[in-house]
Amino acid sequence: MATVKNALSTRTFSVLATVGNNGNCKRKPPHVLTVAGSDSGAGAGIQADLKACGSLGVYCSSVVTAVTAQNTVGVQGVHPLPEHFVAAQLRSVLSDMEVDVVKTGMLPSIGILRVLCESLKEFPVQALVVDPVMVSTSGDVLAGTSTLDGFRDELLPMADIVTPNLKEAAALLGGLRLETVADMHHAARCIYNLGPKNVLVKGGDLPDTSDAIDIFFDGKQCHEFRVPRIKTRNTHGTGCTLASCIAAELAKGSSMLLAVQEAKRFVEGALLYSRDMVIGSGPQGPFDQLYKFKDQAFTSYRGEHFDPNSLFLYAVTDWRMNKKWGRGIVDAVKAAIDGGATIIQLREKEAKTGDFLGAAEACKKICQSNHVPLLINDRVDIALACDADGVHVGQSDMPVSKVRKLLGPNKIIGVSCKTLEQAERAWVDGADYIGCGGVFPTSTKENNITIGLDGLKALCSASKLPVVAIGGIKKGNAGSVMELGVPNLKGIAVVSALFDQQCVLTETRCLHSLLMDISASTMA
Numbered sequence: 001m002a003t004v005k006n007a008l009s010t011r012t013f014s015v016l017a018t019v020g021n022n023g024n025c026k027r028k029p030p031h032v033l034t035v036a037g038s039d040s041g042a043g044a045g046i047q048a049d050l051k052a053c054g055s056l057g058v059y060c061s062s063v064v065t066a067v068t069a070q071n072t073v074g075v076q077g078v079h080p081l082p083e084h085f086v087a088a089q090l091r092s093v094l095s096d097m098e099v100d101v102v103k104t105g106m107l108p109s110i111g112i113l114r115v116l117c118e119s120l121k122e123f124p125v126q127a128l129v130v131d132p133v134m135v136s137t138s139g140d141v142l143a144g145t146s147t148l149d150g151f152r153d154e155l156l157p158m159a160d161i162v163t164p165n166l167k168e169a170a171a172l173l174g175g176l177r178l179e180t181v182a183d184m185h186h187a188a189r190c191i192y193n194l195g196p197k198n199v200l201v202k203g204g205d206l207p208d209t210s211d212a213i214d215i216f217f218d219g220k221q222c223h224e225f226r227v228p229r230i231k232t233r234n235t236h237g238t239g240c241t242l243a244s245c246i247a248a249e250l251a252k253g254s255s256m257l258l259a260v261q262e263a264k265r266f267v268e269g270a271l272l273y274s275r276d277m278v279i280g281s282g283p284q285g286p287f288d289q290l291y292k293f294k295d296q297a298f299t300s301y302r303g304e305h306f307d308p309n310s311l312f313l314y315a316v317t318d319w320r321m322n323k324k325w326g327r328g329i330v331d332a333v334k335a336a337i338d339g340g341a342t343i344i345q346l347r348e349k350e351a352k353t354g355d356f357l358g359a360a361e362a363c364k365k366i367c368q369s370n371h372v373p374l375l376i377n378d379r380v381d382i383a384l385a386c387d388a389d390g391v392h393v394g395q396s397d398m399p400v401s402k403v404r405k406l407l408g409p410n411k412i413i414g415v416s417c418k419t420l421e422q423a424e425r426a427w428v429d430g431a432d433y434i435g436c437g438g439v440f441p442t443s444t445k446e447n448n449i450t451i452g453l454d455g456l457k458a459l460c461s462a463s464k465l466p467v468v469a470i471g472g473i474k475k476g477n478a479g480s481v482m483e484l485g486v487p488n489l490k491g492i493a494v495v496s497a498l499f500d501q502q503c504v505l506t507e508t509r510c511l512h513s514l515l516m517d518i519s520a521s522t523m524a
């Protein structure tokens with residue numbers, strides 16, 4: 001069950017709008033309509049789209065434009081559906097089902113392309129993702145050359161993003177040669193001039209590159225996406241999957257750039273998971289878009305940005321304490337890391353913005369070179385400005401769902417919780433971990449309610465997220481916390497035990513070795 005929970009990304013639930021209906025509360029899930037061809041081998045086309053959207057927690061309806069007979073060897077046949085029946089399917093779905101985003105794949109004829117354009121004018125949607133499918137990787141033609149003009153003159157001007165591969169980009173530009181990354185940049189700009197709001201030129205098929213490189217152009221800036229090319233024969237359907245994931249993320253409310261980033265991560269994770277899979281005997285096999293349901297390890301694949309074990313010894317800075325002992329934030333952070341701190345949070349309630357940012361930037365360098373994540377307390381602006389690894393917020397700071405929108409899917413978000421309701425909310429809103437306390441009385445925070453070891457244990461047991469304990473923890477009582485033995489209690493967070501001390505390095509070392517001893521004895 002845990003795998004299923006994970007695959008239904010925490011983010012998913014935060015975007016389920018509730019709509020009143022005869023006094024009842026109903027959920028409206030984000031909804032993508034794919035208008036594409038069926039792939040009998042199920043690696044690409046409608047089948048890929050349904051799996052990809054489903055994996056990202058998005059409802060996917062489907063209008064079939066053609067039925068193909070294909071497998072890992074190639075395309076054995078294409079049977080386009082009659083235009084009037086594509087029109088009928090479009091009307092059925094769009095007139096009734098509150099589609100957020102339309103994603104197009106194989107449009108086998110200019111007639112079908114025009115039917116789609118007419119439907120979109122009659123039933124406008126929030127966003128249109130156009131994957132201008134023309135030729136399969138096996139070289140088989142999936143859309144006649146007559147559709148080229150239709151794409152250029154009618155569909156692309158309506159598109160929020162178009163995602164051609166190299167051959168399709170070349171065809172859209174009248175047979176331009178595309179052989180280098182510089183050519184891809186140029187092509188992205190030229191295709192933008194055909195009218196779409198954004199362009200992603202995909203370089204999966206660029207020869208002689210160790211990276212898979214895609215170029216994104218939003219009319220102002222070009223972004224280069226590079227991931228190490230995964231060595232596998234199973235890449236059939238990467239294009240369809242990528243476009244569907246972009247559509248799904250847009251339907252959930254993401255910005256275009258973040259949607260593309262998330263889609264890339266999904267494809268990369270799926271290829272990695274499926275790299276050794278053997279289906280069929282032809283040259284290009286399908287991969288598994290449902291990978292997140294099958295192997296929990298892949299839900300925490302590196303794209304998932306956060307290792308809960310980094311909560312082990314969590315150092316939270318305090319300007320006043322460090323000043324009292326005559327040292328700056330940066331020196332304090334360096335000493336804590338040298339002593340074994342596994343994550344750093346800068347909590348500088350009184351610092352001026354300019355000073356805070358300067359210190360944060362210096363800490364970021366130290367943290368990065370030591371592979372220790374750096375979080376900023378409360379100040380999302382500072383975190384963005386110094387490119388910190390994430391933010392920690394309290395219950396009266398900016399809500400987690402808003403922080404997630406600002407920081408995107410790849411940053412860490414922690415939130416302080418005392419109650420089971422707050423812990424549940426944190427999970428729903430897309431937090432990565434919970435800070436739970438005060439466990440013991442503390443002077444760092446005024447008027448802080450102490451929940452005690454029992455409160456901590458109850459909250460950990462109920463929480464679906466990893467937990468770090470905080471509040472008055474020091475050498476003398478750290479053992480009683482870690483010995484609670486709840487699996488998602490990953491570590492302790494400390495302020496005065498490290499920073500209200502003469503030597504930060506010594507205190508951190510001491511606490512670190514104590515924690516190591518405790519975890520060795522609890523594992524034994």
Ligand SMILES: Nc1ncnc2c1ncn2[C@@H]1O[C@H](COP(=O)(O)OP(=O)(O)OP(=O)(O)O)[C@@H](O)[C@H]1O
Nearest residue numbers: 165202203204205212229230235236237238239240
């Ligand atoms: N071996 C790989 N490793 C990592 N990423 C890849 C690999 N192959 C393709 N990609 C990525 O997959 C996405 C689709 O790229 P590609 O250029 O293959 O599209 P396509 O040709 O339209 O796909 P399709 O196989 O569905 O026709 C791109 O983001 C690309 O960078």
Ligand SMILES: Cc1ncc(CO)c(N)n1
Nearest residue numbers: 037038039044045106136
């Ligand atoms: C049906 C269908 N759509 C798209 C592609 C492109 O991969 C394919 N091979 N088949």
Ligand SMILES: [Mg+2]
Nearest residue numbers: 137165204205
């Ligand atoms: Mg390809």
